[in-house]
Amino acid sequence: DTAVSQTPKYLVTQMGNDKSIKCEQNLGHDTMYWYKQDSKKFLKIMFSYNNKELIINETVPNRFSPKSPDKAHLNLHINSLELGDSAVYFCASSLGTGISGANVLTFGAGSRLTVL
Amino acid sequence: GENVEQHPSTLSVQEGDSAVIKCTYSDSASNYFPWYKQELGKRPQLIIDIRSNVGEKKDQRIAVTLNKTAKHFSLHITETQPEDSAVYFCAASKGYSTLTFGKGTMLLVSP
Numbered sequence: 001d002t003a004v005s006q007t008p009k010y011l012v013t014q015m016g017n018d019k020s021i022k023c024e025q026n027l028g029h030d031t032m033y034w035y036k037q038d039s040k041k042f043l044k045i046m047f048s049y050n051n052k053e054l055i056i057n058e059t060v061p062n063r064f065s066p067k068s069p070d071k072a073h074l075n076l077h078i079n080s081l082e083l084g085d086s087a088v089y090f091c092a093s094s095l096g097t098g099i100s101g102a103n104v105l106t107f108g109a110g111s112r113l114t115v116l
Numbered sequence: 117g118e119n120v121e122q123h124p125s126t127l128s129v130q131e132g133d134s135a136v137i138k139c140t141y142s143d144s145a146s147n148y149f150p151w152y153k154q155e156l157g158k159r160p161q162l163i164i165d166i167r168s169n170v171g172e173k174k175d176q177r178i179a180v181t182l183n184k185t186a187k188h189f190s191l192h193i194t195e196t197q198p199e200d201s202a203v204y205f206c207a208a209s210k211g212y213s214t215l216t217f218g219k220g221t222m223l224l225v226s227p
Contacts, residue, residue, distance in 0.1 A: 033214075041203050043217045056214055070202065090159065102212035103148060107159040 003027050006091045006108035013081060014116055019098045020077045021111045031055075032074035033105070034066060037088045045071035049074055049086030050096060088112045120144040120208050122218025125126065130226055137194050137221045139206035140188040145209040149182060149189045154203045163204075164191070196225045 006023040013019055025032060033056075034046040047066045048056035054066070063079045078085060091108040119142040129135050139149075150165035166173045166180045166189065173180050177196075182189040189208075193200055203222050207215040 041154075041220045041222070043205060044213065045217075045219070048214055103163060103209050103215055104150070104165070105152075105160075105215065107161070109159050 002109075004091055004093055004106050004108040005088045006089075006111050008111060009109065010112050010114075012114045012116065015081055015083060017081050018077070018079045019081060020075055021089055021091075022073070023108055024073050025091075025093040025106070025108075026072065027093055027106060029093035029106070030071055031094045031102070032068065032071070033092040033094075034074065034076050035090040035092060035107075037090060037110070039087075043090070047074075047076075061089070070077075076115075081113075083115050086113055086115045117206055118210070118216040120206060120216050120218040122206050122221055124221060125219065125221045126224070128224045128226065129196050131142055131196060131198060133196055135193045135200070135223055135225075137191045137204055137206070137223070138188060139208075139218050140162050140186075140192070141143070141208040141216075142187070143208070143210060144184075144187060144209045146211045147211065149180065150207050151178075151180060151191050152205045152207065152217075154205065154220075160205060174206075193223075197226055201225045 004025045032051045033048045036044045046060045049068045051071045051097045052068045068074045088110045092105045093101045122139045147168035150159040153163045154160040179192045203220045206218040209215045
């Protein structure tokens with residue numbers, strides 16, 4: 001069973017379109033994250049949710065809107081896509097906050113977004 | 117906030133050699149230091165971590181050392197093999213807070 005699964009794995013779209021990436025974890029973790037990895041391989045945190053509540057919102061354009069319907073799911077919706085949004089987006093989860101192992105991350109396989 | 121610097125950005129070694137990747141951090145309160153390995157086209161995965169109550173931790177061919185006074189920690193890989201080729205990320209955090217990652221080191225092991 002895949003611990004953290006995200007779909008789609010590949011996404012090719014035109015500038016200006018709106019797209020979503022979905023993420024689900026079956027580990028029973030309380031905290032979920034979205035990371036962006038650009039062509040230089042830098043892993044940049046975008047958002048973090050703990051038990052459906054937003055706890056980290058880095059300097060990300062408001063075209064990016066995360067949604068967590070329950071603690072096992074964290075989706076990412078992107079409006080008005082731009083060329084610079086092309087990257088690999090990784091979902092991750094961890095046990096939670098304030099407990100041992102809370103910051104050990106399990107990553108999904110990544111979603112490669114290409115904006116043309 | 118925390119700032120993690122990682123060096124070198126690329127490292128090429130011959131199979132069988134040792135490889136060392138170094139990271140420095142800025143927040144003296146940070147006390148958790150993991151290393152993640154990301155093979156080409158794959159997800160990052162935790163390979164080893166260390167908490168500040170120890171100075172060194174080993175797991176087979178990999179080891180991590182921590183110098184809290186100097187605020188730096190290092191990943192050591194001995195007897196490197198081609199399958200060790202990957203991007204390695206260090207990270208730091210305070211308590212159980214969110215990790216701050218370094219910019220990664222691409223390790224290339226030539227047969």
